[in-house]
Amino acid sequence: MDAGFAARLRADGMSFEARDAELLRAVDEHRSLNAAADALGRSFSRAHARITALEAEFGPLVERQRGGVGGGGSELTDAARDLLARFERLRTAYAGTAAVEETVLDGQVTERDGEMATVETAAGTVRALAPEAAERVEVTLRADAITLHAPDDPPKTGEMSARNRFQGEAVDLVPGETIVRVGVDVGPAEPLVVLVTHDAIGALDLAVGDPVVASFKATATRATAAEGASE
Template sequence: MDDGGLDTGFDAHLHADGVQFADDDARLLRAVDEEGSLNRAADALGRSYSRAHQRLTELEESFGPLVARQRGGSGGGGSQLTDEARELLARFERVRTEFTGTAEVEETVLSGRIVDRDGELATIETDAGRVRALVPSRASGVSNSKVQLSVRADAVTLHAPDDAPPESATSARNRFSGTVSVLEEGQAVARVVVTLDGDSETVNGERDGQSSLAALVTKSSVEKLDLHVGSKVVASFKATATRATAQED
C-alpha cells in the first residue's frame, strides 16, 4: 500500500517513514523470537539470510531497533526481540483485528457499462467516471454490456492531493478526486467515506449525481494526511482490486 492507506484486500499495514510493515514482516519477527536467531528464522521461513537481514535493516531504519543480537560466547550467540519489536507486533495485531472485522462488510458498488476492452481488463463507464477492472468472461468482448463493480474499502488508498503519485508511477490506475464526507475512527483503524467530485459524464452523456467511495486507513494515516470531514483527497485503487459481475439489461 502507498503511505496513507490500506490496500491489497485483507492485509493490514503499518507505516513509518515510507516503509510498510505487513504480514511477512510480522512473521519474520515472530520467527526470530521462536528460533532465537535471524539465520534460523530465515531458514524456517524459506528465505535467504541476506534477504531477511536486508529487510530487517530496512524495518529498523524506520521503526527503530527490533532485534538485539549477541555474538559468540558460551551460548553461541543469537538474537531476541526488543521491547520496541514486541510493541510493534502488538500494535500490528490490534490493527489487523479491528481491520478484518470491518473490512469484511464494507464495499463500494458501482454500476456501469463496458466501453473498451484489453484482454481480461475492461474500461467501465460509471457514474463516478471511468474505471479499469477485471470483468467476467461472459461479459468479455461485449460492447456496452452492463456490469456491477465492487471495490473493497481495504483496497482503496488515500493521498493528499499535492502528494498523490503520478499515474505512471503507480499500478493503481483508478484515481478519483473527492472530499471526505464521513470519518469514523476506531482504536486503530478509521472508516472514511469520500464523496467523489463526479465531474465525469456517464456513457449516455448524463450526470447522475455524486458517487462515494469507502476506504479503510490506519489512525496514523489519518494523522499524517490530517483527515477530517471536508478534507480534499485523491482515492486510488488497482484494476485487480475490483470484482465485476455481469448484469442483464
C-alpha cells in the same frame, strides 16, 4: 482473517502486513533471522531484504549480534515489539468488524488489455480485472484495500500504472478504537467507504470537508458482469 479484511500498517508507502508480523515473531522465537526464515520456508536473502525495506520506513526492527562466546543471533528491538502490538490491535479490530464494507460502482468496459480492462464509472476511469465477455460491469472496492493521500502528494514512480486514483472530499469520519471509517465523496450518490488507521488520519490531518485522494491497486480491483448483462 474474519470478514476478509487484510490488516496492514502503512508508513510512507510501505505496508507492514501479516507475513511481516509472522517473520518478526519467528525472529523473536528462534533468535535468528536465518532460523526464522528456515522455519517459515522462506529464503534468507528475501527475509533479510524484507526486514531491510521495513526498517527504512518503520525504524530499526532487528538487532543483529555477531558471533562470540555465546554465538551470534538476532533480537527484536522495542520498536519492533511496539509495531507488532499495533498490528495485533489493528488485526483484532478488523476481525471484529461484522462484514466487509464495499463500494460498488456501475461501469462500462471501454478497452481491454489481456485480463485487465479499462472501465468508465461515475467516479472516474478505473483499471480492473474483468470477465472476458462482459461489457456492463460492477466494480467492487473493498474498504480495507483503499489508501488515502493528500491531493498534493504525487504518486510514486510507476504508481500511476499500478493504482487507480479518485479525487474526492472527506464527508464522514467515524472513529473506532483502532480504525477510522472514512466516507469520501467521489461523485456517485453513495460515498466511497475507506478503513484507515488513526495514524493515517493524523498524518493526513484529515477532517470532514478536506480534499483527499483515494487510491487502490488495479490488480486488486475486481469487476463482475452487471446483473442482467449478457456475457
